[in-house]
Every structure is written in C-alpha cells, then in structure tokens.
Amino acid sequence: MNREMNAKRKIFRPVWKILLCGLVCAAASDNGNLVENGGFESGLKGWRPFWSRQPGAGRVVVDEQVAHSGARAARIEHEGAEDWSFEPETRVPAQSGDIFELEVWAKLPGPGSVTLCASTWDAQGRNVSWTEGGRTANRLDGWTRLTSRFMVPAGVAQIQPRLIGYGKATIWVDDFALVKLAVPNAAKRSNLPARLSLTNAALAVTVETSNATIAVLDRRTGRRWQQTPVEAGVMVTGARAAGNRIDLDLWHVSSGLELRAVLELDPILPEFTFSLEGDGTIPGPLRYPCPFASALRAPSPAPN
C-alpha cells in the first residue's frame, strides 16, 4: 500500500455520533394548501389519472363510506406487483432554498406501500428527482397522518406533489396538502461566514456553509476530496471555528430539528472526526454528512 492510500484511509475515519430522541413536529395547516380538492369532496376533480407500471393493474375510486374528513376519500386499488403513481394536477414554481411541506391522511390495512413525495423539474422541464422528500409507510390500520418536509435543491424550477407505491395494495387517502413554509428566522443565516477552515501539517479541512459540505486537501500531495450536496436536507444556521474544531448549528428541514455538529482536526495526524447530535426523532434516514463523491473515482483499496 503506498503512502497516499495510507493517508487517505486515515482521512476518512469520521465518527458519526447521532443522539436523537422525542420531537414535536410542526404540522401543515389547511391555510395555504396549494392542492385543490385535496379532500376529494369534489370527487377526482383536479387529480391526474391513476398510473400503474403494469397497464390496467389499478384504479382510483371515490369512496363515500370511508373518509377521514368530509364525506369522501379516494381509494387506490392496485393489483400489480410493481409501482404506481397518483398525483394532483398541481405543479408549483419553486426555487432553491424554498421549503415545502406535504401532508396526507392514509389508511393501508393490508400489504403494499405508499410514499408521499414530490417530483422536481428544472427550468427546461426535465425531471430532476421523482421522490424528493419521500416518506414511505407500510401497513396503516387506522387513518394515519403522513408528512414530509423538504428544501428545494439547486437547479429545480417546479415541484409536483405525488403519491406513489409498490405492490398489491388497497389504500385510502384523504386531506392531501402541499404548503409552502416560511423560512424560519433561525435559518436566515445572517452574519454566517461563507466557509471555515482548519489546517495542520497534513490536511486543510474546509466547511462550506452554503451547502454544509466538507472539502479536504491533503497538503502533502495536493490531492483534494470534495463532498457533493446530495439531498443533504440540512441548512447551516451558525458556524464557529476555534482552535482545532469547527462548531456548526444545523437545521434539519424534514424534522424541524436543530442539530449540532463538531468537526475536530487532529493537531498532528491526517485525521478528523465529525460528530452530530440533536434531541428528537426524525421521520426517515438522515442523509448527512454528504458523500465524498470524488472518493468514488479513487483506486480501490488493496485487499488485506
């Protein structure tokens, strides 16, 4: 194993400490719902036709016996083994940094899954993501509220809320909502430095506060590793450097949680640790810290 590889392995020894317990999550209100007829009281008006990967393998009907609120809900019946999609006609202009919350009440007493999410589209009308902010549920015996909150990534000009799922299922849905949220004061990031760096004899580690990514320069070889901000879902709201550590205040968009991160660079060795903690529960996997995309192109480590 050459020296560079040895050094690289040592660089990527981050320590992920995540402490999350109990959280109160803000709810989308009826005010500002951008989806017309999200409660299906006007039947399927304003909703696109049901789509199934296997043509003819499913449908949506208006159920007048089972409703979460009002007199009607939509019942999705899917007999196929693959995926399906059901979405309102709503497509909303959006820009990077906008925050949206999706909400639906669903009942899924049998097999199958349902995912609340949005597809995102660039200014040329090309798809960017099919499952932004995806929140997936299986087996919901009673009416259950599902929510998803996401921050619009760079390069997105429009969002399209949707429900998708996989497999044979009968799912009741009602009170679907899409709300654009005000960015909280804590996330407005006044007086935030653009970047903070730590340096020792071997490494220079830089945090970009605009997208919460980390870049690492090996000062001995000139090699640089850069994280890619893939659906990080966090916003830096505070950043401070002192001694050999950087403290970050982070806002986790989908949960509303405030997280704290500490990056510490060893005084001598080509190593740093990254710790992350917060109090609360999060609705899905935490996709942070971001991946070091450039490391994917590095040669494979030698077998042990």
Ligand SMILES: [Ca+2]
């Ligand atoms: Ca209803």
